Amino acid sequence: MKPPRRFSPLARWGAGVGLVVAAWGVIAVTPDDHFADHVFVEHAHLDTAVDGRDIRITLLDFEKAQSVQDAHGWHADGTWVVATFEAEALTNEKESNLQRIELHIGDRTYTPSDRPDERTTPLGHLAVGIPATMTAAFEIDADDAAEHATLEIAYDKIGRVLDSEIDYDADLAKLRAVPSAKIADRKWSE
């Protein structure tokens, strides 16, 4: 019987090293575990509509306030960052729930205030072609009042799978500060 064919040591070492390099290559191009969490970020500017996959946001106002008040007589002092914006869905109303509205300052994540009793919280269903005006009032730690902040608006809070996210960056130190900001009731635009 013919002895099995042997490769030269050089060929065997070459193949071994080649496989290691190939394995490294596979690892290098494999998306990380959080791949599906990545979002397509669209940067917003004041008074300019910005479109995502199925979302259109027009940031109308972004201000700092020492006090906020709603349309029903409630008011609260504190350190507030108030974002007023129009939001509408573009193509599909089925999953157009505005679930993720966050203000990121450093490592901290703030969500819109649920005071008083969620009357002002700007969550809800967006309609196609009918912009809704809403206000997100963030009550923040006074220590964060001069930091850089990023407002993030997107649909899905949990899944956030490869969807659009509307971002707005602001330096809170340079932000216009008003003594009192109004949280208007959420309404559909005329």
Place this chain on the structure above:
Amino acid sequence: MRSGDAATDDAAKPALEQKRAPAPKWVRSAAKALPATWVTTGALVLFLGVTALFGGLAAAPPVKHHIAQLAPGKALDTGQLEVTVRRAVLIDELPGSGTVPDDGERVLVVTATMKNLTDAPVQSGVFADEQITVDGLPAQRVNGRDEVASVARVDDATLSPDIQPGLAVDVAFTWPVPADLLHADDTIDVHLSKLTWFEPKFLSDEAPFWTTPTIKAADMRLAIDDVGAGADQEAAG
């Protein structure tokens, strides 16, 4: 490494055996004189001896479940929140607190300040029942329903408020209690527990989070202030 030359393979085996140097004489005589069990036993005794030398065989210190006895107004750091329980109040009813007493019931109120020590909002209503408990409350209400604690902001009665990072919020925990269960100047034993920081590790890319089970963290005895119908109540209505 073996030679890659196929022609030498068959001859290699005996050649290798012959090449092996014979063990020194003292090794062979030692191996004969010393049974293998002695070697393993000796190694074990040596290992244990060295371990004992460094205190490895000493009794393990008891696991400390330190439960602090807190005075009212003293803060408890749970890692997630700084909780400062202030006082206990008995009142006929407290609209906006989330607890609506039935006939024959009153409302037990425990006020506290909760400060969020983390970088994300804390939903005060989730796990509220596990994080603060009062001894001696019936499991069932007068109307047969389960006893449920509510938590609300003192200033504007927001139910189960979110506590934003770095912020402190005055809240009122409330329970419906049978009207004759507690009286002025009675004391109640309040137990505070903290949540567990759960970090998924194995095959999981989930972010860590605070969850149950809770760990008992502090006990507290509060005297009850009976404010009757509560005309001068402090909590929001």
